[in-house]
Amino acid sequence: MKHYLDFEKPIAELQRKLDELKAHPQTATLGLDLNEEISRMEQKLEETRRAIYSNLSAWQRVQLARHPRRPYTLDYIGTVFRDFQELHGDRLFADDQAMVGGFARLDDRRVMVIGTQKGRDTKENIRRNFGSAHPEGYRKALRLMRLAEKFSLPVVTLIDTAGAYPGVGAEERHIAEAIAVNLREMAVLEVPMVAVVIGEGGSGGALGIGVTDRVLILENAYYSVISPEGCAAILWKDRTAAPKAAEALRITAKDLLELKLVDEVIPEPLGGAHADLEATAAALKEALLRHLGELEKLPLDDLLRRRYEKYRRIGHFVEAPEPPAPEEPEEPEAAAAGDGSEPSQGKAANGRQAERGG
Numbered sequence: 001m002k003h004y005l006d007f008e009k010p011i012a013e014l015q016r017k018l019d020e021l022k023a024h025p026q027t028a029t030l031g032l033d034l035n036e037e038i039s040r041m042e043q044k045l046e047e048t049r050r051a052i053y054s055n056l057s058a059w060q061r062v063q064l065a066r067h068p069r070r071p072y073t074l075d076y077i078g079t080v081f082r083d084f085q086e087l088h089g090d091r092l093f094a095d096d097q098a099m100v101g102g103f104a105r106l107d108d109r110r111v112m113v114i115g116t117q118k119g120r121d122t123k124e125n126i127r128r129n130f131g132s133a134h135p136e137g138y139r140k141a142l143r144l145m146r147l148a149e150k151f152s153l154p155v156v157t158l159i160d161t162a163g164a165y166p167g168v169g170a171e172e173r174h175i176a177e178a179i180a181v182n183l184r185e186m187a188v189l190e191v192p193m194v195a196v197v198i199g200e201g202g203s204g205g206a207l208g209i210g211v212t213d214r215v216l217i218l219e220n221a222y223y224s225v226i227s228p229e230g231c232a233a234i235l236w237k238d239r240t241a242a243p244k245a246a247e248a249l250r251i252t253a254k255d256l257l258e259l260k261l262v263d264e265v266i267p268e269p270l271g272g273a274h275a276d277l278e279a280t281a282a283a284l285k286e287a288l289l290r291h292l293g294e295l296e297k298l299p300l301d302d303l304l305r306r307r308y309e310k311y312r313r314i315g316h317f318v319e320a321p322e323p324p325a326p327e328e329p330e331e332p333e334a335a336a337a338g339d340g341s342e343p344s345q346g347k348a349a350n351g352r353q354a355e356r357g358g
Contacts (some may be wrong), residue, residue: 005063011052014045053270056220058252059243062228064220065199069274071281072131073100073115073158076198079281080288081106081113087144089136093173096137098129098165099209101144106156106288112148114141114209115158115198131200132165135178138208142182145189154192154292157209162227164205179208186211187311188304192295194288196266197221198273213307214291215261217253218280219268223261224251261314264291 004012018041021034056064064070077084081104089095101114116133119125133141141157148155164175186193186209193212201210201223217223226234231249232241250256253265266283269276295303 003068005060005067007052007056007060007063010048011045014041014048017041018045049270053272057243058222058246058249058255059228061220061252062222062242062246064272065222067272067274068120070199071273071277072120072160073117073198075277076158076281076284077104077113077115079277080285081111084113087147088140090139090143092139093136094134096129096134096140097127098131098133098161099137099140101141103153106285106292109289109292110151110153111156111292112144112153113156113158114144116161116205116209118160118199129165131161132163132205133161133208134165134167134170135173135175138164138175138178138182141209142185145186145193149189149191152191154194154296155189155212156288156292157193157195157212159195159197159201159206159210159223160199160221161202161205162200163202164208176204179204182208183211187307190300190304192292192298192303194291194295196284196288197223197262198284202227211307211311213295213303213310214263216264216266216287216291217256217262218266218273218284219253220272221253222251223256224249 084104086102104113118131119128194214195210195212197217228242228246231245256262273280
């Protein structure tokens with residue numbers, strides 16, 4: 001069953017009417033021929049789809065990034081990669097099901113693929129913790145990255161999380177430390193790395209597997225320091241201001257590319273990645289092969305230097321020079337100085353000061 005978002009209601013209504021027309025009996029006894037009407041309705045539906053999806057707001061793209069039918073990490077692992085062998089556990093505490101990873105092949109290239117995984121229903125979401133990883137999830141990811149480094153395998157990470165899990169247990173097991181260690185270690189990992197934001201890119205939870213040589217993003221994904229709802233609650237004291245916050249945060253793929261926070265935007269089919277998984281997977285695979293091919297040609301020293309410089313540039317800003325102060329209007333007394341009387345008074349005053357000085 002298709003799931004339509006609020007802004008997709010015109011599409012849903014046209015699709016319903018089209019389905020009714022196609023299901024209508026077109027028998028000779030009724031003398032009905034609805035082919036022309038069906039063709040007209042299909043054309044109108046396509047025009048409506050293009051009009052809506054070509055003018056999406058930032059908030060509408062956030063909704064698409066969270067779409068319940070949107071492909072998740074394991075969906076892409078099953079279509080983009082092959083021979084996936086999942087590895088489990090952080091060897092310290094537990095196996096976090098919100099973080100998945102293991103060996104795989106990208107065409108003939110052996111890689112380590114890691115990503116956050118959400119669930120499709122309530123039971124699976126509880127198992128996957130709604131895609132929000134615990135400290136052991138980030139430690140598992142780091143263990144797999146170090147394993148990839150040991151075998152000289154490139155690393156691919158797929159990011160789709162609202163953020164790291166903020167529960168008491170996660171704090172007790174030092175979630176901030178786990179993410180911080182990942183940031184530090186990924187900055188110097190001696191293999192090529194590419195990250196792709198495939199859905200939600202929520203704050204430190206996304207960054208914990210996102211410090212890579214190249215950061216790519218799907219067209220309707222987002223990457224942000226805070227959710228639009230959280231931003232709205234802080235700045236406007238009203239979570240319903242989330243659409244306004246989404247615009248202000250500049251979290252869409254287009255904005256991120258302009259800000260040079262991502263390196264490439266991967267196009268999605270009309271309607272989003274869930275509209276055509278195969279087409280999205282093909283575009284993702286092509287981008288991964290291209291970027292990994294470029295990175296693997298670089299000497300190790302050059303690879304690490306470029307990675308360092310990439311993240312040093314983030315947040316760089318230049319202060320604009322202060323505009324010149326506006327000229328103040330002349331006082332009436334100053335304007336009157338042009339008639340010759342004021343200068344003589346000035347000279348007399350100066351003369352008196354000179355006499356006192358003498």
